[in-house]
Amino acid sequence: MKSIDERLADSNPVAQGYVPATYDQMLTRAMRQARTADPVWKTFRLRMAGSVAAASALTVLGVSALNGAGAVLPVLGFQASAGHAGAAPTAATKYQGVGAPGAMMMPIMLNYTFNGASSLSTTPGSAPVYTLNAPGDLAATLTGVIKALGVTLDKTPSPSTNPSINYVVNGTKYSASIYASNGSDYWSIYTMPAGVAGVSGTTGAVGVAVPPVTSSTPPVAGATGSTGSSGSAGSTGATGSTGATGVATSGGATGATGVSGATGPVAATGSLATQALGYVQALGDTPGSATQTTGGTTNTIINVPLLINGSPSDMSDTFTFNSDGTLQNASGNVFTLSEGATYPLISPAAGVDQIAAQEKLLRSLSGFGGPIAYSGVATTTPSVTSPGAVPQSLSAPAAVKMAASTSGPSGASGATGVTGPTGATGSTGSAGATGSTGSTGSTGSTGATGPTTTVAPLGVPTPTTFKAKNDAGVAGPSGASGSTGTTTTTLPAATVVDLTTATLGYAAYDMKSGWMELPVYHYTGTVVKGGYQASFSVVPLASQYLDFATNTNPIPLGAR
Amino acid sequence: MRAQRERRFRAVADEATPAIGAYIKRRIYPLSHADVDDLVEEVLIIAWRRLDDIPAGAEVPWLIGVARNVLRNAHRKYRRGEVTSSRLAAPHHDSSAEDNVIADEAVRGALESLSDDDRDIVLLHAWDGRSAEEIGVILGITANAAAVRLSRAQDRFRKNFAEVSVG
Numbered sequence: 001m002k003s004i005d006e007r008l009a010d011s012n013p014v015a016q017g018y019v020p021a022t023y024d025q026m027l028t029r030a031m032r033q034a035r036t037a038d039p040v041w042k043t044f045r046l047r048m049a050g051s052v053a054a055a056s057a058l059t060v061l062g063v064s065a066l067n068g069a070g071a072v073l074p075v076l077g078f079q080a081s082a083g084h085a086g087a088a089p090t091a092a093t094k095y096q097g098v099g100a101p102g103a104m105m106m107p108i109m110l111n112y113t114f115n116g117a118s119s120l121s122t123t124p125g126s127a128p129v130y131t132l133n134a135p136g137d138l139a140a141t142l143t144g145v146i147k148a149l150g151v152t153l154d155k156t157p158s159p160s161t162n163p164s165i166n167y168v169v170n171g172t173k174y175s176a177s178i179y180a181s182n183g184s185d186y187w188s189i190y191t192m193p194a195g196v197a198g199v200s201g202t203t204g205a206v207g208v209a210v211p212p213v214t215s216s217t218p219p220v221a222g223a224t225g226s227t228g229s230s231g232s233a234g235s236t237g238a239t240g241s242t243g244a245t246g247v248a249t250s251g252g253a254t255g256a257t258g259v260s261g262a263t264g265p266v267a268a269t270g271s272l273a274t275q276a277l278g279y280v281q282a283l284g285d286t287p288g289s290a291t292q293t294t295g296g297t298t299n300t301i302i303n304v305p306l307l308i309n310g311s312p313s314d315m316s317d318t319f320t321f322n323s324d325g326t327l328q329n330a331s332g333n334v335f336t337l338s339e340g341a342t343y344p345l346i347s348p349a350a351g352v353d354q355i356a357a358q359e360k361l362l363r364s365l366s367g368f369g370g371p372i373a374y375s376g377v378a379t380t381t382p383s384v385t386s387p388g389a390v391p392q393s394l395s396a397p398a399a400v401k402m403a404a405s406t407s408g409p410s411g412a413s414g415a416t417g418v419t420g421p422t423g424a425t426g427s428t429g430s431a432g433a434t435g436s437t438g439s440t441g442s443t444g445s446t447g448a449t450g451p452t453t454t455v456a457p458l459g460v461p462t463p464t465t466f467k468a469k470n471d472a473g474v475a476g477p478s479g480a481s482g483s484t485g486t487t488t489t490t491l492p493a494a495t496v497v498d499l500t501t502a503t504l505g506y507a508a509y510d511m512k513s514g515w516m517e518l519p520v521y522h523y524t525g526t527v528v529k530g531g532y533q534a535s536f537s538v539v540p541l542a543s544q545y546l547d548f549a550t551n552t553n554p555i556p557l558g559a560r
Numbered sequence: 561m562r563a564q565r566e567r568r569f570r571a572v573a574d575e576a577t578p579a580i581g582a583y584i585k586r587r588i589y590p591l592s593h594a595d596v597d598d599l600v601e602e603v604l605i606i607a608w609r610r611l612d613d614i615p616a617g618a619e620v621p622w623l624i625g626v627a628r629n630v631l632r633n634a635h636r637k638y639r640r641g642e643v644t645s646s647r648l649a650a651p652h653h654d655s656s657a658e659d660n661v662i663a664d665e666a667v668r669g670a671l672e673s674l675s676d677d678d679r680d681i682v683l684l685h686a687w688d689g690r691s692a693e694e695i696g697v698i699l700g701i702t703a704n705a706a707a708v709r710l711s712r713a714q715d716r717f718r719k720n721f722a723e724v725s726v727g
Binding site: 009341342 | 566569570573577578579581582584585586593596597600601604605607608664665666667668682686687717718721
C-alpha cells in the first residue's frame with residue numbers, strides 16, 4: 001500500500017520538466033521586448049475556451065476524461081492471460097450450484113437469447129476498482145495465517161522444493177503451504193488428527209516383605225508394600241459396529257441401502273459457521289455469507305466468500321471441520337487491495353446486452369466472465385451474515401481441538417463399546433423380471449452413406465459444412481436384417497435463458513497494470529427447455545473505459 | 561554590457577525554463593502546449609525586464625513565483641471574459657486544474673478540501689519538488705514561515721485524505 005505522500009506524488013501529471021519547442025525564439029523575442037502581454041492573454045483566452053470544451057473527450061497517455069463529471073478516469077486495458085490461479089477452485093466452489101458432487105459442469109456454446117432484461121433494474125450505479133497486491137513476504141504471511149487459525153506454530157516456513165509452492169511448513173500438528181498467484185497468495189493448511197490415547201500405565205509394585213530379623217523373638221512378618229497408584233482411566237473403547245441389516249420380511253432380497261450423497265451448499269449456520277467467520281476476520285478479511293456443504297457423513301465444509309467494497313468477490317476461504325468440530329483443513333486467498341478510481345456503471349438491465357459481447361472476451365482473457373451452466377438447484381440464500389456475533393480476537397479460534405495429547409498417565413483399558421442398534425429393516429426388493437434373453441440378431445448390413453447436410457450456426461456468417469460419416473446399421477431384431485442407418489446432423493439451436501437475478505460482485509482480471517478486482521454483474525437464469533440454471537458475468541463499466549485490444553486469442557464460437 | 565546581460569539571461573532561462581514549463585503545464589493540464597508556451601514566454605519577458613532583481617542562487621524559485629502570478633492573472637482574465645460573454649448562462653462548476661488531472665479520488669478529494677494557498681504549497685512541494693526555503697522565495701516569505709505553512713498545509717491534507725478515504 002502506497003503512502004499518502006507517494007500517492008500525491010503519483011498524481012503529478014507532468015513528471016518531467018518542460019521546454020517549449022520554440023524556446024530560442026522565445027528568448028530572442030523576450031530580449032527584444034518584441035511581444036507585449038496582451039496578445040499572449042488573447043491567444044491564451046481563445047485556446048483555453050476551446051480546450052475546455054474539448055477536454056471532455058480528451059484521451060492523453062491512457063487517461064480518458066469523463067464527460068461532464070470533471071473527473072479523469074484511466075482506461076482499463078485487459079491483458080491476455082491464463083486463468084486466475086489465485087482463485088483456484090476450492091472444495092466448495094467445485095460444488096457450487098451443483099446438486100451433487102458428481103454433477104457435471106457443462107460449458108455452453110455462445111448462442112443465447114435472453115429474456116427478462118426488462119425486469120431488472122434500469123438504474124446505473126458506480127463502483128470503485130481495486131488493484132490486487134499479494135503480500136510481499138510469503139513466509140511471514142504463512143506464519144500469520146497459521147497463527148490466525150489458532151494453530152501453535154512449532155516450525156517456521158521454509159522454501160519449498162516444489163516449484164508450484166513457495167513456502168511450506170511440516171509441523172508436528174499440521175502442514176501448511178503458500179504460493180504466490182497472480183495478485184494474491186493462495187494458502188492451505190492441513191491439521192493432523194487428534195492425539196492418540198496415552199500409554200497404559202503399569203500397576204503399582206507390590207510391597208516387599210521385610211526380611212526377618214535375627215532375634216530371640218519370633219520373626220514378624222514384613223509390612224505389606226503400599227499399593228501402586230491407580231492408573232487413570234483409559235480411552236473409551238470404540239463404538240460397536242452397527243448391527244446387520246435386517247432381513248426382508250417377504251419377497252426378494254433386500255436392496256442395499258444407498259450411500260448418502262453430499263448435500264449441495266446451503267446457508268451455513270451454527271457454531272461451525274461462526275467459527276469459520278471468526279477465522280476470516282482473524283485473517284484480516286471481511287467475510288460474506290457463508291455456505292455449508294456436507295462432505296460424506298462426517299465432514300462439514302464451510303465456504304466464506306471474501307467481500308470487497310461490501311460485495312462478494314471471486315476469492316474465498318474454505319474450512320473443513322471434522323464431525324467433532326475440530327478443524328481438519330483450510331485454504332484461501334490472502335491479498336491487499338489498493339482502491340482506484342470510482343467508475344460509473346451501466347444498469348443491470350443494460351448489462352444484459354453486454355453478455356454476448358463480453359462473454360467470450362472475458363473468459364479467454366482471464367478465465368472469468370463467461371457462462372457457467374449447471375444442473376441442480378440454485379444456491380440457497382445464505383443467512384449467516386452477522387459478523388457481530390463472531391469473535392474478533394485471534395484467540396477466538398482457541399476452541400479448535402487440534403492439539404495432540406502427550407503421553408498420558410497410566411490408564412486402564414477402556415470399556416468395550418456397546419453393540420450398535422440393529423439396522424432398520426430394508427425395504428422389500430422389487431420382483432425381478434422373468435424371461436430368458438432372446439437370441440442375438442445378426443449384424444445388420446452397413447448403412448448407406450448419408451446425405452451431406454449443411455447447417456449454418458446462428459450468428460456465424462459462413463456456413464459450416466459437416467461431412468456425415470457412415471453409420472453402422474443397428475442390430476436388427478432376431479433373425480432379421482438390420483435396417484439401414486440414417487444420418488442426422490444437427491447444431492444446437494439458440495439457447496433461451498430466462499434471466500431472474502442480477503447481483504453486483506467483484507472478480508479478478510489480468511490488466512495491463514497488473515491484477516485488478518473489477519465490479520461484475522452476475523446474472524442467473526433458467527434455461528428454457530433445459531431444466532437447469534446458468535450464470536453469466538459482465539464487467540458493467542461503460543465501454544469507453546474498457547480496452548480489450550490485447551485480446552489476441554479469442555475462443556472460437558462453440559469451441560469450448 | 562548588453563552582451564553580459566544577455567548571457568546571464570540565457571543562463572537563468574536555461575536553468576529555470578524546464579521547471580517553469582512543468583509548473584505551468586501541471587496547473588493548466590490538459591490544455592495544449594501552445595497555451596503553456598504562451599505563459600512561459602510571458603514569464604521570460606518578465607525575467608528579462610527584471611533580470612537585475614532576480615536573486616542569485618534562487619533564480620528558479622523566484623521565476624516560479626513569477627509564473628504563479630502570471631498563471632493567476634491568466635485565470636482572472638479568462639474568468640472575467642467568461643462572465644462577460646456568458647452572463648446569462650447557467651452557473652457551472654469551475655473545476656480546478658487538479659480536478660481534471662488527478663485520477664486518485666482520495667488525493668483529489670483531499671486537495672479539493674484545502675484552501676488555494678494550502679493547495680499551492682502542498683503541490684509546490686510534492687509536484688514541483690520545491691523545498692521550504694524555495695517555497696519561501698516563491699511566496700515572498702521567510703524560509704521559516706514557509707516551513708511552518710508547508711507543515712500545517714501537509715497536516716491538513718493528510719487529515720482531509722483520511723476523512724475522504726474513510727468516507
